[in-house]
Each structure stands twice: as C-alpha cells, then as structure tokens.
Amino acid sequence: MMKTILILHTGGTIAMSQNNDGAVVPNSANPLDTFTNPFQGKLKLITEDLFNLPSPHIRPEEMLLIQKRIMKAAAAGIDGVVVTHGTDTLEETAYFLDLTVPNDLPVVITGAMRSANEIGSDGLHNFQSAIQTAASPQAKGKGVLVVMNDEIHTARYVTKTHTTNVATFRTPTFGPIGLVTKKSVHFFEKLLLQSCHPIDHVVKHVYLIKAYAGMDPEILEMLNNPATNGIVIEALGAGNLPPAVLPALKKLLIKKIPIVLVSRCFNGIAQEVYGYNGGGIQLSRLGVTFCHGLNGQKARIKLLVGLSCGLKEQALADFVSDAVS
Numbered sequence: 041m042m043k044t045i046l047i048l049h050t051g052g053t054i055a056m057s058q059n060n061d062g063a064v065v066p067n068s069a070n071p072l073d074t075f076t077n078p079f080q081g082k083l084k085l086i087t088e089d090l091f092n093l094p095s096p097h098i099r100p101e102e103m104l105l106i107q108k109r110i111m112k113a114a115a116a117g118i119d120g121v122v123v124t125h126g127t128d129t130l131e132e133t134a135y136f137l138d139l140t141v142p143n144d145l146p147v148v149i150t151g152a153m154r155s156a157n158e159i160g161s162d163g164l165h166n167f168q169s170a171i172q173t174a175a176s177p178q179a180k181g182k183g184v185l186v187v188m189n190d191e192i193h194t195a196r197y198v199t200k201t202h203t204t205n206v207a208t209f210r211t212p213t214f215g216p217i218g219l220v221t222k223k224s225v226h227f228f229e230k231l232l233l234q235s236c237h238p239i240d241h242v243v244k245h246v247y248l249i250k251a252y253a254g255m256d257p258e259i260l261e262m263l264n265n266p267a268t269n270g271i272v273i274e275a276l277g278a279g280n281l282p283p284a285v286l287p288a289l290k291k292l293l294i295k296k297i298p299i300v301l302v303s304r305c306f307n308g309i310a311q312e313v314y315g316y317n318g319g320g321i322q323l324s325r326l327g328v329t330f331c332h333g334l335n336g337q338k339a340r341i342k343l344l345v346g347l348s349c350g351l352k353e354q355a356l357a358d359f360v361s362d363a364v365s
C-alpha cells in the first residue's frame with residue numbers, strides 16, 4: 041500500500057543559499073522544492089512550509105507548533121513525518137518532539153551543514169535519507185530519529201559535535217542506531233521506549249548554566265528571583281560543583297526551585313559519586329536532581345516538558361532523573 045509522508049519545513053541551512061558576499065542566508069523559495077520524489081508510486085509526499093527560521097531563532101513555542109501539527113497529522117492517519125530544521129538547535133527540537141509525540145509514528149528530523157548552492161551541499165541527500173527512514177516499517181516505535189550523513193540517531197542522545205563538518209551529529213557513549221544506504225534502511229539497535237507527554241503550552245524561564253573552575257556564585261544569585269521555574273547545571277565531571285556556589289544553591293532549593301544536574305563531559309553520565317564538599321553525594325542530599333544520561337540542552341527540554349505537564353517536586357524529579365521515562 042502506498043504510504044503518505046508529511047514533510048514539514050522549518051528553515052535552517054538546508055533551506056539557505058550562499059549570497060555573492062559569501063554569507064549564508066535564508067531563501068524566499070525553499071531549495072528543497074527542487075526535490076523530485078524518487079519513490080513515485082510507493083510514497084506520496086505532502087509538503088508544508090511551517091516557517092523559515094534559522095534554528096537559533098527556534099524557541100519552545102515553535103517546537104510546540106511543530107508538535108501540534110504532527111499530532112493533527114497523526115490523528116488523520118499519516119504514515120510518517122519528516123521535519124527539516126537548522127542544525128544548531130535540531131537536537132533540542134528533536135528531543136522535545138520525542139517527549140511529546142507518541143512513539144509509534146515515525147518522525148525523522150534532518151538538516152544540512154552546507155547550504156543549497158555550496159559545493160558538496162548535503163541538504164538534498166539528507167532529505168532523501170530522512171524520507172527513506174520515515175517510510176521504513178522499522179522506524180515505527182523508535183521515537184523521534186535524527187538522520188544526517190547516512191546515519192540514524194535517537195533524538196534522546198544525539199548531539200551536534202562539530203561547527204562545520206557534515207559528520208557533525210554523533211551519539212556519545214552509544215553511537216548511531218542505524219544506517220541509510222542508497223537501497224535500504226538498516227537499524228541495528230532495539231530501543232527502550234519512553235512514554236509520551238503531550239503538552240498544550242510551554243513554561244518559560246527554565247535556565248541552563250555551565251559550571252567552571254572557580255565558578256562565581258553570583259550567577260546562581262541572579263537566578264534567585266520569582267520568575268525562575270527551574271535550572272539545569274552542566275556540572276563538573278561525574279556531577280560536582282565548586283563549594284563556593286553552595287550557599288546560593290541552598291537558597292534556591294529552599295524556595296523549591298528545581299535544580300537539575302548533568303555533566304559538562306561529552307561522554308558518560310552524571311552520578312552521586314563524590315563525598316567531598318560540593319561533591320555529588322552532598323548535592324543530591326541537598327535536593328539537587330541528577331539527570332542520568334542527557335546533555336544539558338536535552339535535560340533543559342525534559343525539565344521544561346515536565347514543568348509544562350504540571351509535574352512538581354518528587355514526581356518532577358523522578359521524571360527528569362530518568363533519561364528513559
């Protein structure tokens with residue numbers, strides 16, 4: 041039976057071209073409109089331009105619009121969805137959708153590192169691979185997938201690792217879960233499935249900060265205000281902070297502002313390992329929530345989704361601490 045795939049364009053380099061001054065800029069006409077469906081007779085493609093934004097302009101509000109459009113398509117019986125997106129914040133949108141769209145609908149997100157008229161442009165190729173993946177029967181039940189440079193990654197763990205290289209998207213610790221070739225799509229991992237958390241609004245003022253040697257407590261003091269809904273800290277190593285920030289941290293925790301800890305390390309997970317002043321064991325006892333396995337920007341999305349679902353205190357901590365829930 042012929043499958044129908046919904047294509048949602050949102051902008052990014054995949055929709056841009058280089059101008060005569062060498063600057064890469066958005067186009068009024070999407071270069072992906074030149075794509076001719078190589079799967080005629082097998083796949084019907086429905087294309088919509090949702091917006092045309094560089095991905096640093098994408099906010100949780102735009103992520104919610106994409107999610108709502110996908111939910112509408114899911115209710116209408118679509119077989120799969122491809123989202124084209126700028127790569128800078130692609131992992132955040134992908135993970136937001138992963139948490140908020142039922143995982144039995146294949147949703148694949150892709151982009152490009154080289155714009156449409158640059159030599160070696162990767163946009164059309166990634167776009168085609170994403171369509172192939174969304175149409176694959178094996179893509180069902182895997183949550184949101186990120187397809188770039190012939191590789192399939194999970195939204196949960198993929199991250200952008202290089203400013204310009206086309207092989208920028210990597211999954212630290214675990215690696216990709218599949219490959220796309222000219223002829224077929226191969227998955228080589230079974231996944232732990234997480235539940236879907238549909239939301240109808242997104243809360244604001246969920247912050248992400250990074251720890252560093254000699255971290256200034258003033259940063260946390262500045263966040264101690266009534267607007268703050270939650271804070272994610274990319275902590276040191278296995279999940280430790282300089283002791284100088286502890287007084288400011290305690291003041292936030294007394295106010296029941298959720299504080300979530302991940303590691304600023306590229307690989308591994310943050311855990312309560314160290315017993316010294318500022319060490320993970322002390323932070324955990326103070327009420328900091330350890331998020332096991334997500335990077336800072338994903339943990340922020342998870343905290344934001346949890347808060348937007350109305351979760352509080354222990355229920356929120358349980359939701360955020362487990363990467364698979």
Ligand SMILES: NC(=O)C[C@H](N)C(=O)O
Pocket residue numbers: 051052053054093094095096125126127128129151152153154
């Ligand atoms: N390769 C890209 O898409 C990067 C671009 N700055 C964006 O995220 O929109």
